[in-house]
Amino acid sequence: MLVAILAIPLACALLSGLVPWRPWIGWAGTVSLAGVLGCGIALASGVLHARAASGLDGVLRADALSAFMVIVIGVIGVLAACQGVRYLDAEITAGRCTRRHASLYAVLVQGFVTTMLLAVLAANLGVLWVAVEATTVVTTFLVGHRGARTSLEASWKYIVICSVGIALAFLGTVLVYLTALHAPGHGFHALDWTSLVAQSRHLDPGVMRLAFALLVLGYGTKVGLAPMHSWLPDAHSQAPAPVSALMSGVLLTVAFYAILRFKVIADGALGPLFPRTLLVIVSLLSLGIAASLLLSQRDYKRMLAYHSVEHMGLIALGAAAGSTLAIAAVLLHILGHGIAKGVLFLASGEILLVEGTSEIEHVPALLSRRPILGGIFAFGLVALLGFPPFSLFVSELNMLRAEFQVGLGWAAAASLVCMAVIFAAVMSHGRHLLLGPKGTAAPDITPALVAVPLVGGLLLCAFIGVSAWPLGPLLHAAAKVVSP
Amino acid sequence: MTSSVYASTLGLSAALVLLCAVVTLWRRSLGAIVKVLAVQGAALACVALAIGFHEHDVGLEVIAVLVLGAKGVVVPTLITRVVRHDPTSRESQPLVNVPASLVAAGALVFLSFAATRSVTALEPTTAGRLIPFGVAAMLVGFFALATRRKAVSQIVGLLLVDNGVALVAFLATAGVPVIVELGASLDVLLAVVVLRVLATQMRAHVGSLDLDQLAELHD
Numbered sequence: 001m002l003v004a005i006l007a008i009p010l011a012c013a014l015l016s017g018l019v020p021w022r023p024w025i026g027w028a029g030t031v032s033l034a035g036v037l038g039c040g041i042a043l044a045s046g047v048l049h050a051r052a053a054s055g056l057d058g059v060l061r062a063d064a065l066s067a068f069m070v071i072v073i074g075v076i077g078v079l080a081a082c083q084g085v086r087y088l089d090a091e092i093t094a095g096r097c098t099r100r101h102a103s104l105y106a107v108l109v110q111g112f113v114t115t116m117l118l119a120v121l122a123a124n125l126g127v128l129w130v131a132v133e134a135t136t137v138v139t140t141f142l143v144g145h146r147g148a149r150t151s152l153e154a155s156w157k158y159i160v161i162c163s164v165g166i167a168l169a170f171l172g173t174v175l176v177y178l179t180a181l182h183a184p185g186h187g188f189h190a191l192d193w194t195s196l197v198a199q200s201r202h203l204d205p206g207v208m209r210l211a212f213a214l215l216v217l218g219y220g221t222k223v224g225l226a227p228m229h230s231w232l233p234d235a236h237s238q239a240p241a242p243v244s245a246l247m248s249g250v251l252l253t254v255a256f257y258a259i260l261r262f263k264v265i266a267d268g269a270l271g272p273l274f275p276r277t278l279l280v281i282v283s284l285l286s287l288g289i290a291a292s293l294l295l296s297q298r299d300y301k302r303m304l305a306y307h308s309v310e311h312m313g314l315i316a317l318g319a320a321a322g323s324t325l326a327i328a329a330v331l332l333h334i335l336g337h338g339i340a341k342g343v344l345f346l347a348s349g350e351i352l353l354v355e356g357t358s359e360i361e362h363v364p365a366l367l368s369r370r371p372i373l374g375g376i377f378a379f380g381l382v383a384l385l386g387f388p389p390f391s392l393f394v395s396e397l398n399m400l401r402a403e404f405q406v407g408l409g410w411a412a413a414a415s416l417v418c419m420a421v422i423f424a425a426v427m428s429h430g431r432h433l434l435l436g437p438k439g440t441a442a443p444d445i446t447p448a449l450v451a452v453p454l455v456g457g458l459l460l461c462a463f464i465g466v467s468a469w470p471l472g473p474l475l476h477a478a479a480k481v482v483s484p
Numbered sequence: 485m486t487s488s489v490y491a492s493t494l495g496l497s498a499a500l501v502l503l504c505a506v507v508t509l510w511r512r513s514l515g516a517i518v519k520v521l522a523v524q525g526a527a528l529a530c531v532a533l534a535i536g537f538h539e540h541d542v543g544l545e546v547i548a549v550l551v552l553g554a555k556g557v558v559v560p561t562l563i564t565r566v567v568r569h570d571p572t573s574r575e576s577q578p579l580v581n582v583p584a585s586l587v588a589a590g591a592l593v594f595l596s597f598a599a600t601r602s603v604t605a606l607e608p609t610t611a612g613r614l615i616p617f618g619v620a621a622m623l624v625g626f627f628a629l630a631t632r633r634k635a636v637s638q639i640v641g642l643l644l645v646d647n648g649v650a651l652v653a654f655l656a657t658a659g660v661p662v663i664v665e666l667g668a669s670l671d672v673l674l675a676v677v678v679l680r681v682l683a684t685q686m687r688a689h690v691g692s693l694d695l696d697q698l699a700e701l702h703d
Contacts, residue, residue: 059663126664133671140678149689153698156682160638163675164629167645170668171622174653174660175603181657182606191661206602234701 001046002055002062002121005039005070008032009110009117016106021092021099025106026085033081033113037074043067044474054123061123061194064477065331069120069257071474072335075460076249076342077113080242082453083346084109087240090353096146105145105240112138112246116254126191128258129166129173132222135251136162142243143235154231154238161231165221169258172214176265179203179211193261200268209274212266215259216278222255224312226285233293236305237358241349244301248308248345249338256315256334260327260482263319267484272322279320280411286313287418294425299358301348303429304341307384310422311337317408317415318399326402328479329395332471336391336461337384343457344380347373350450360429365436372446374434376454381430383461385423390458391465491610493534498614500527501651502593505624505644509585512575514567514636518560521640524621525555528647532654535611544659551650554669559643559676566683566693567636579631589624596620603656611655618655622648635683635693639676646672 012032016025044067047053052063062070088105091097097105115138119131136159144155173191180190183202189195196203221228236244259279266275290310297303311333318330348358350373355363366374383390403412464471504524508517529552536544580588596619603615625644632638653660660668683693690697 124661124664126660127667130664130667130671133668134674137671137674137678140682144682144685147685149698150700152682152685152689153701156635156679156686156695156698157701159675159678159682160629160642163642164626164645167622167642167649171619171649171652174649174656177660178603178607178656191664204602204606207606210599210602238701 001039001043001053002060005036005043005121006060006114006117008035008039009114013107013110013114016103016110021088021102021106023085023089025103026081026088029084029106029110030078030081032110033074033077036113036117037071037078040067040070040074043070048473048477058123058189058192059127060121062121063481064474065257065260065481066120068331068335068474068478069254070117072253072338073113073116073120073250075335076246076338079339079342079346079453079457080245080249081109083245083349083450084242086450087242087349087353101145105142108138108142109243109246112142116250119254120257123193124189124191125173125176125193125196125261128261129170132169132219132255132258133163133166135254136166136222139239139243139247139251143239145240145243146238148238151238154234158231158235161228162222165218165228167218168214168221169218172211172218172262175207175211175214176203176262179207179269193265196265197268200265203265203269205270208266208269212262212270212275213278215262216282219255219258219262220282223252223259223316224286224309225282225316226289226309226313229286229289229309232309233302233305236308236345237299237301241345241352244304244349245342245345248305249342252308252312253315253334253338256312256319259316260319263322264482267322276320276322276408279316280408283313283316283320284411284414284418286310286316287415291418291421291425294422297425297429298360300351300360300363300429300433301345301358303360303426304344304348307422307426308337308341310418311341311384313418314396314399314415317403317411320411321399321402321406321408322483323402323406324476324479324483325405326399327483328475329398329402331475331478332391332464333395333399335464335471336395339457339461340380340383340390340392343454343461344377344384346454347377347380350446351377354444360433363433365434365439367434368436368438368443369441370444370446372451376451376458378430378434379458381426383458385426386419389462389465391461394465487610490534490538494531494611495614497527497530497534498617498651498655500524501531501647502617502621502624505621505648506586506589508628508640508644509589509624510582512582514575514634515564517575517637517640518563518567521563521643522556522560524644524647525557525559526552528651528654529556531651532659535654535658539658541658543662547659547662547665550669554673555643555647558673562676562680563636563639566639566680569687575632575634575637577633578637579633585627585631588627592623592627593620596623607656611658615652615655618648618651620648621651624648633695635679635686635695638695639679639683642679643672643676
C-alpha cells in the first residue's frame with residue numbers, strides 16, 4: 001500500500017518523461033494524484049482500525065498523522081494538476097513554452113509530489129531529511145519555469161537559502177542520532193522515529209536542546225518561518241500558479257510535519273517548556289513580519305505569499321500549545337489553509353493569465369468584470385481570513401482555545417493583534433482588487449474547466465468546517481500521535 | 485593503525501577542512517577557490533577513511549571513497565566549468581573585505597567551540613573533540629554565503645556548509661546510516677547540478693555571474 005502511494009506518481013513522472021507532451025498526459029497526472037488521494041483515504045481508514053502500516057522493509061511507515069498528510073497532499077495535488085493542464089496549454093499557445101518544457105514540467109510536478117509523499121511516509125528521520133531536501137532540488141526548476149529574469153532570481157534565492165536551512169536541519173538530525181547512540185539500549189534503528197520517541201526520556205538534554213533549535217531553524221526555513229522566510233514571497237510569486245499552490249498549500253506544511261515529529265522527541269527529552277518557548281518565538285516573529293509587510297504589498301501573488309507566512313506562524317503557535325486539542329486544530333488548519341491558499345493561488349494564476357499583470361493597482365473591479373473568477377477569489381479570501389463556515393474559522397478558534405488553556409494566553413492575544421492588522425491590510429487590497437465601478441464591457445465568463453475545481457475546493461473547505469464527519473476520528477487519532 | 489597515528493591523521497584532516505574554509509575567504513580568484521574546495525573534499529574523505537580503519541567499518545571506508553569521488557572530483561569539476569566561462573572570474577567586491585572576513589572567521593571558530601561544549605562532553609573521544617572544527621567550517625561557509633556576491637562564491641559557500649556538517653556527522657557518529665548518507669550525497673550533487681544550470685541561465689539573461697545584477701524582487 002505504502003509503496004503503491006509512492007509508485008503512482010513516480011510511474012506518471014516516467015510516463016510524462018518518455019512520451020512527448022500532449023494534453024492527455026496532463027490529465028493522466030491529475031488521475032495519478034486522484035489515485036494518491038484515494039490510496040490516502042484507504043490508508044487512513046486502515047490505520048484507524050489497525051495499528052500503523054509499514055512497508056519496504058521498515059523504511060516506510062504510516063500512522064494516522066502520515067495518512068492525514070497523504071490526504072492533504074492528494075487534495076491539493078488534484079486541484080493543482082487540473083489547473084496545470086490549463087497553464088501549460090496557455091503557455092504553449094502563447095509560444096512562451098516548448099513541448100519539451102511542458103514535459104519537464106509534468107515530470108517535475110509528479111517528482112515533487114513523490115518526494116513530499118516520501119517525506120510524510122518515511123519511518124527514518126534521516127530519510128525524512130533526504131526527502132525534504134529533494135523537494136527543494138525538484139522545485140527549483142519549477143519556480144523558474146517561466147524563464148524570466150525575475151523567476152531566475154527567485155529560484156536562485158530559493159535553492160541557496162533553503163539548502164542552507166536544510167543543512168542546519170541535517171546537523172540537528174545528526175545530533176539527535178548522536179544522543180540516540182548514547183542512550184541505553186539503542187538498537188540498530190537509532191534514527192527510527194518510533195524507537196526515538198520510546199526512549200526520548202533517556203536522550204542527553206544538553207545536546208537535544210541544541211539539536212531541536214537547529215531543527216526548528218532548519219526545517220523552519222522550508223516552512224517559511226521567520227527569520228529564514230525571505231525566499232518565500234519571491235519563490236511563491238514567481239512560480240507558475242499550480243506550483244505556487246502546491247508549494248504554499250502543501251510543501252510548507254510537509255516541512256512543518258517534520259518539526260511536529262521532532263517536537264515529540266524534544267518534549268520527551270527536555271520537557272515541554274523549551275520546545276514551546278522556541279516555537280512561540282518563531283511564531284510571533286513570523287506573525288509580526290507578515291503583518292508589517294502585508295500592509296505595503298502591491299502584488300497580489302506576493303500578498304498571498306506573505307499570508308502563508310502568517311498562517312505558518314499560527315500553526316507554529318498552535319503546535320507550541322501542544323495539547324491534543326491544539327494539534328488537532330493545527331492539522332485541520334493545515335488542510336483548510338492548503339485548500340484555501342491553493343484555490344487562491346490557482347485563481348490568481350488565472351487572473352494573471354487573463355489580465356496580464358500581477359499588480360493589484362492594474363486589476364480593479366474584478367467582481368463586476370469577471371464575476372465567476374472574482375467570486376472565487378473573494379470567497380477564497382473570506383475563507384483565508386477565517387470567516388465561518390470555512391474550516392479555518394473552526395481551526396483558528398480551537399487553536400486559540402487551546403493556547404489559553406495551556407497558559408499561552410498572552411501569545412494568543414499577540415497573534416490576534418497581528419491577525420487584526422493582516423485582516424485590515426488584506427481587506428483593503430481585496431477591496432481594490434474586487435470592487436469598483438462596473439465597466440461598459442460585458443462580463444467575461446471564466447471557463448468551467450477552471451471554475452469547477454476551484455469552486456469544488458471552496459465547497460470542500462466549507463464542508464469540513466461545518467461537519468466533523470468524516471475527518472473527526474482521523475484528526476483525533478493523528479493528533480494523539482504527536483501529543484502527550 | 486596505532487592510536488597516535490589515528491589521532492594525528494584525524495586531527496590534521498579535520499583541521500585541514502577548517503583551514504580550507506578559511507582560505508576560501510582569503511583568496512579572490514574563483515579558480516583558486518574551487519581548487520581549495522577540492523582539497524577540502526579530499527580532507528573530508530581522509531577523516532572518513534581514518535575513522536573507518538580505526539573502527540573496522542568497511543561501509544564507512546566505501547563511503548570515504550565515494551566522498552572523495554563526489555566532493556573531491558565531481559563537484560569541483562562541475563563548478564570549474566562555470567568559472568571558465570565567466571570573463572571576470574574574481575570576487576572583486578565582497579560586502580566585507582578580506583582582513584575583516586578573516587577576523588570574523590576567527591571569531592566564528594571561538595563561537596563554535598563554545599556552542600558545541602555539550603556535544604563534546606557527551607562524546608569525549610578523539611573524534612568527538614574535533615567536532616567544533618566541523619561546526620566552524622560550517623559557520624565560515626555561512627559567512628561566505630552572506631558576504632560574497634558572485635554566483636560561484638555562493639555555490640562554494642553552500643558546499644562549505646555542507647562539508648562542515650558532513651565532518652560533524654563523521655566525527656560524532658561515524659557517519660549516518662548508509663541509506664541516509666547516499667540520499668544526502670545524491671541531493672547535494674543534484675543541487676550543484678541545478679545551481680550550475682541556473683548559473684548558465686543567469687549568464688544568458690544577465691551577461692555576468694554577478695548576483696547584484698539580479699535584484700528586482702524586493703518589498
